[in-house]
Amino acid sequence: MRWCEYPGYLTGSEVFQNYGCRMFSGLWITFELVAISVTLGFALAIGLAIARLYGPRWAQSVINGYTTFFRGTPLLCQLFLVYYGLGQFRLFWQDVGLWWFFREPFYCAVFTFTINTAAYQAEILRGAIQSIPRGQFEGALALGLHRWASLRHVIIPQAMILGLRPLGNELIVMIKASAVASLVTLFDLMGATRLAFARSFDLSIYLYAALIYLVLVEIIRRVWDRLELRLTRHMALR
Amino acid sequence: MKGFVRFLAAAALTVAGVTGALAQAKEWKEVRIGTEGAYPPYNNLNAKKELEGYEIDYANLLCEKMKVKCTWVVQDWDGIIPALLANKYDIIIAGMNATDERKKQVDFTAVYNKTPIWMVGPKATKGNEITPAALKGKAVGAQGSTIHANFLEKFYKDSNPRLYPTQEEANLDLINGRLDYIVADALALSDFLNGKGKDCCKLIAEVPRDAAIHGPGVAGAVRKSDTALKALFDKAIAETMADGSNKKLEDKWFKLAATN
Numbered sequence: 412m413r414w415c416e417y418p419g420y421l422t423g424s425e426v427f428q429n430y431g432c433r434m435f436s437g438l439w440i441t442f443e444l445v446a447i448s449v450t451l452g453f454a455l456a457i458g459l460a461i462a463r464l465y466g467p468r469w470a471q472s473v474i475n476g477y478t479t480f481f482r483g484t485p486l487l488c489q490l491f492l493v494y495y496g497l498g499q500f501r502l503f504w505q506d507v508g509l510w511w512f513f514r515e516p517f518y519c520a521v522f523t524f525t526i527n528t529a530a531y532q533a534e535i536l537r538g539a540i541q542s543i544p545r546g547q548f549e550g551a552l553a554l555g556l557h558r559w560a561s562l563r564h565v566i567i568p569q570a571m572i573l574g575l576r577p578l579g580n581e582l583i584v585m586i587k588a589s590a591v592a593s594l595v596t597l598f599d600l601m602g603a604t605r606l607a608f609a610r611s612f613d614l615s616i617y618l619y620a621a622l623i624y625l626v627l628v629e630i631i632r633r634v635w636d637r638l639e640l641r642l643t644r645h646m647a648l649r
Numbered sequence: 650m651k652g653f654v655r656f657l658a659a660a661a662l663t664v665a666g667v668t669g670a671l672a673q674a675k676e677w678k679e680v681r682i683g684t685e686g687a688y689p690p691y692n693n694l695n696a697k698k699e700l701e702g703y704e705i706d707y708a709n710l711l712c713e714k715m716k717v718k719c720t721w722v723v724q725d726w727d728g729i730i731p732a733l734l735a736n737k738y739d740i741i742i743a744g745m746n747a748t749d750e751r752k753k754q755v756d757f758t759a760v761y762n763k764t765p766i767w768m769v770g771p772k773a774t775k776g777n778e779i780t781p782a783a784l785k786g787k788a789v790g791a792q793g794s795t796i797h798a799n800f801l802e803k804f805y806k807d808s809n810p811r812l813y814p815t816q817e818e819a820n821l822d823l824i825n826g827r828l829d830y831i832v833a834d835a836l837a838l839s840d841f842l843n844g845k846g847k848d849c850c851k852l853i854a855e856v857p858r859d860a861a862i863h864g865p866g867v868a869g870a871v872r873k874s875d876t877a878l879k880a881l882f883d884k885a886i887a888e889t890m891a892d893g894s895n896k897k898l899e900d901k902w903f904k905l906a907a908t909n
């Protein structure tokens with residue numbers, strides 16, 4: 412018996428045992444989807460948040476429009492627009508040499524999730540940066556620090572502490588939201604579960620899938636607690 | 650954990666059993682029919698949100714013969730058997746093939762239709778080889794939870810099977826060029842080849858039927874407890890076979906695409 416069949420064996424669920432391996436390989440795809448898109452999204456979001464706050468006026472309005480659109484429309488809708496919508500312009504993508512990217516459902520999902528989560532994370536970071544008192548920035552400038560240096564060494568480290576909790580929430584939301592990837596033929600955890608259900612008609616498989624998501628989210632919650640303790644250790648009461 | 654799941658299952662079975670027993674006790678005056686409404690020309694919701702198709706006409710004809718009042722319920726394919734078991738309707742008439750796997754859950758009426766299974770691909774496809782070896786590494790699409798999905802899973806492990814919530818989405822992805830092949834029954838694919846897929850795609854080959862996976866043909870599915878209902882439908886189906894009225898409806902709705 413392979414390791415991935417054990418949880419089903421131990422819980423006495425035949426369907427979970429039969430489809431355990433598929434579900435755990437689905438879990439890995441879910442993990443890849445979320446890890447890549449949240450990391451790339453975070454890198455994008457830092458740039459977006461800074462440009463949104465300190466950039467030229469036109470950049471501010473463009474970014475404002477971007478975040479409004481991606482925070483205001485359903486993720487599933489965005490995914491379908493990218494997957495089926497952009498997918499219709501095959502000849503164009505082939506001309507610009509990007510068809511290999513938009514052909515694969517995995518890349519389409521990563522792309523959609525990245526631009527979606529970047530919008531949310533940019534707003535989180537903007538709020539966090541804005542809530543650092545203005546005096547911090549002025550003080551840093553008065554000490555002769557360059558604008559970028561003040562941002563990097565004074566403002567952003569403090570803002571990150573404020574943004575950590577909401578960023579953790581965003582990560583958890585993305586894990587759950589990534590289940591929509593199963594609707595564009597990806598066998599992520601949800602996709603594998605749907606397949607198992609379709610073959611067995613045994614509803615209890617959804618319960619096991621829910622438990623796996625729950626465990627994943629709980630692990631992240633605990634890691635985040637540790638992370639916050641560590642980042643705020645200079646502020647802790649002695 | 651095990652206990653809790655058992656409890657849930659037992660509770661669900663009890664509810665289904667009780668309602669099933671009640672349903673069996675009554676004489677059938679009214680039958681609720683569940684269908685998908687997204688599988689033309691079998692059953693389809695048209696632009697006016699009305700059901701139309703071969704199975705809609707055919708089941709209404711059966712109801713006429715059985716002298717019962719029929720009402721239609723539209724249900725997503727993925728949940729179509731669970732909803733029957735949950736007593737949302739009494740019979741499934743939705744182009745469902747009577748497979749062994751499904752027989753574990755439901756009983757089937759007599760077979761009323763049997764259509765070939767096709768594999769369709771882009772016009773540029775060379776040859777008509779569809780053996781698993783020939784399709785190694787190719788992206789092959791099908792609708793999830795169907796016999797075609799099971800077929801891909803069993804025989805085309807080395808290909809890249811893609812399963813879609815509806816046939817329409819698989820068709821769209823073939824047009825978009827993400828898929829090298831799609832597999833479905835000849836009627837659904839003829840509809841596609843005569844319509845949206847006219848310019849992009851063609852029939853590659855007919856798929857040989859696998860007795861275990863594809864079953865004997867399309868039949869209605871009822872709860873195992875509803876033996877009287879099954880008998881009622883079996884009799885009406887036999888009548889439509891004998892008097893040629895089934896054939897007439899098949900001819901009306903099924904126009905197979907010209908095979909090259």
